[in-house]
Amino acid sequence: MLDSMFKDTMVNMKWTDIESYANKKALVLIPLGVIEEHGPHLCLGTDILTAHVYCLSIKEKLEQEGYNVIIAPPFYWGVCQSTGGFIGSFRIRKETAKALLFDILASLAEFGFTNIFGVNAHGDIEHSLAIIEAFKDATEKLKINACYAFDEWRLPHFGFSGNEPYLCPIELQSIVVSTAEVSDVHGGDIETAIIHKFYPHLVDVEKAKSLPPVALDDDKVEQWLFGGHIKELSSDGYLGTPSNYESVDALNYVSDYTYRISKAIIGRIV
Template identity: 35%
Template sequence: MKNTEVTSRGYSVFDGTMADMTYVEIERAAEEKAIILLPTGVIEEHGPHLPLGVDVYGSYLIAKRIRAELSRKGIGSLIAPPFYWGMNNCTASFAGSFTVREETMTNLIWDIMTSLKRWGFSNVFILNHHYDRDHTRVLNAAIQKSRLDTGIRAYWLLDDVLAKNVGVTGREPYVLISEAPPVPPTPFLDIHADSSETSFMMCYFPDLVDRNVLNSLRSTRVTVEDFKVWRRGWEEARKITPQGFLGDPASASPERGRDGIEAYGKRAADLIERFLQGRYEPPEMK
């Protein structure tokens, strides 16, 4: 019997999280008033070129980047094990898109928050990388319920574009909003298993990207009107994106993936720092 176990491709979303710490280290961090970073996502199809875990890898990467930036600012933080039992509607007709019931997701989030509060942690910052309408609606409600029931100070980090899509204003006590960097307008959407997600996977988890398949993919050329149909999910969505991706993944690059994660991590860490120092003001929603 071999002495060590290694994942088949050397990747673990537990690396650097609470899951790889001892209870002694957790107790010490709570005494030192460390904040918690909670990555959230789902396991769902991401086209023929990417694995099912992209959303989890994405939120995990962001959490690691934020933690590094916060450390430089003298702010202690822990990364909770990534949450991935969420809800899928848009990709529900594809194999591999796990989904749970609304009450299951709500209870899981509540239980996580209750555990953290019981151990002595007060501030939790949620880093979500999945924007299916059902998922965000339930996450929104679960955060509010957890705050009311447990007294934990949980906050959902969003940029202003995503906040508008989710339906929050920034005035809610459980939401922290930053300004998204400007993006040049394009006639077609690039939002799922797209150039952005493919880029960070190429940079940080290159062995999980099927380059041969990727190079054969053509842009889906999905418009805003098409997207409205796609968001209904199931077979209607699959007719719009029969290969399970929405955008132009073949235009991805590792450099873009690195730059995107690093920029977001810095922006989010600055937001958390301002909030903890009492200097946070929500931006004007466009």
């Protein structure tokens, strides 16, 4: 069990510790997420806590390959477009998120870090665009290797080839981790399983077990993605099958996903 999303990050270090990592040309991982509702059973910090879990696992895998790795403070003031109508979803403007993230990347560059990788656990389109644009600007303006780990299957939807220097394409998942008929879009069985595994005190398990599956009709997907009539689409603010969380092998899922991210990062180190 983890007790804080600041565990093993710069937040808990002295400045001299960070200087030591910079002198060793360490790779930097930035956990990326938002603060938003995740149904009546999960905490608002689900995405950023998950990104932190990913970064801890990626750090371990990269260190096993001989790399020095440090985790930056979690970036959680991202864009909540799809859930913006719910209490608890902080609605940060895209331009604000982009500018803040660029300033963080600029600070890391000033500290002496030249290989910086973003690891995200929030799927909002505007959120992803804000990250991509910030990393692109950092790559071009700061002359550093600022690279965002982005799922390969999503690249065509955003008009990217995967060869962009500011993107690390993550290979497709090949394992099956969920038996649910209604897949996890938001606050479903996989997200619930991850938080329950690493932050069990932040899951209302009795509530999760009581929730029926909620799915979207194909013609409603865009409404959800772009924040239209979302309470009509999911009155409790989740899409998926939270009650199935005990059937999900959270450790295997995290290990597989972070292995693929680690592989993508290694391919982009300069």
